[in-house]
Amino acid sequence: MATISDVARAAGVSRQTVSNALNAAHRLAPDTLARVTAAIEALGYRPDPTARSLRTGSRHAVAYPVPPDNPDRPNALMGGFLHCLVDEAGTRGFRILLTRTDRASIAEVIAARQVDGFVLSDVLSADPRLAELDAAGVPYVAFGRLGGSGGWVDVDSAAAMAEVVELLVAQGHRRVGYLGAAEDLPWMRDRRAGFLAAADRLGLTVESRPLPDALRAADRPTAIVAGDDWLGLAGYRMIGEAGLVPGRDVAVTGFNDLPLCDLVSPALTSVRIPVRLIARVLVGRLLDRLAGGPTPEHGALVAGELLVRASTPVRQG
Structure with missing residues (x-):
């Protein structure tokens, strides 16, 4: 060699x-x-990574606790993020060490002194992992918002939802339903809040009735905004069960731009999350901290990309 x-x-x-x-x-x-x-x-x-670690005191490795997932229906968004994270860290001379996301597994990695820092995702309110890392004095950054810390990067859900609402208003929609779930998840709360703020600002009427009932009413909503792509498909089913056709009778939008958006009929309008950019900014912020720089005062919001497809055609009449 x-x-x-x-x-x-x-x-x-x-x-x-x-x-x-x-x-x-x-x-x-x-x-x-x-x-x-x-x-x-x-x-x-x-x-030689071992020799370099002994010389510099750095392991040139970053831990990523992999969020729980269903292996039969893996999360394509987070799989893409992991690929980008490994690629971005590698260009900076760092390896990614995968670990389980529970607090005990994180404590084990810290005790073994295997990594220089952590990248987290799917951070919840009062997330116990944060207390573990803070107590150990281990630097970390997060894909998702952290209260009281600038060490995070996230998609600007409010701005993305404003684009969605602006699109629907421009297409002639005036009554819109929202389809959300698991409002205890921070990113779902952000998306719903962004939608409601934009709908109020632009004068849309937000459907308050349960959507299965509302879709059968004479004054039914003409569009459904979903908090993610899977919920968008649930909207397709609700529309079909009401004897209507998605995209023709009721427009639908999703969020995340999973591969399924191009495969369903009609193709689903969605917001693409720029996971490569998010990984780049996260790795940069973490390595700046490892080099002795301060934690940024504010987190970074990056713009999503609204991809308009056949599920949101221009209304006729």
């Missing part, structure tokens, strides 16, 4: 310069960094 000395000779630089290229690239001139990087790739050099 190639050694750091081999790389130094091939690039015509010192061993320290190669070390800087690996650990502090900002210290090198662009042409020097390019020459060293080319030599590393040509020789297939890989740093």
Whole structure:
């Protein structure tokens, strides 16, 4: 296997310069960094993670407690986020260590000193994992909002829902139903609140009757806004059971833009969450903290992307 000395000779630089290229690239001139990087790739050099950890005190590893999931119906959104997280951390020289999400498993990883920090997702109110990490003094960031800390990144649900409502208003809808579930989940609360605020601002009437009953009434809602894509499909079923056709008689929108949105008929209008951008910002914020930087005062909200499909056609008449 190639050694750091081999790389130094091939690039015509010192061993320290190669070390800087690996650990502090900002210290090198662009042409020097390019020459060293080319030599590393040509020789297939890989740093010894154990030696580097002993030298720097860093494990160059970040833990990610994997949220509970149904293996028969895996969460495509969080699977995509994990892929982006591994990719983004890898470009910065860090590995991702997967662990279970319970407090005992997190305590075990901390005690073993296996990682430098944590990336969390699906953070709930009074999440016990936060107390465990705070008590141990371990840095962490979260995909999802944290009270009293700026170490988080999330999609701007309020702005995304405002776009959804603006689309429906522009298409001529005036009475709209909302389909939500598990309001104890912070992201579902955010989406509902964003929808209600936008509907009030733009003068929409929000259906207060149970949707199965409302869809059979003469003054039925002409659109349903769902808190996620699976709920959007539940809306399709409710509409069909009322003798109506989704997309033709009642428009439907979802949230998350799961792959199913392109496969159902009509294709479901939804909000895409930019998981690659979220992973990039999260890794950057965590590594800044590991380098001694302060925790940002505020979290970061990133824009979702509204993808308009056949489930929200322009109303006729």
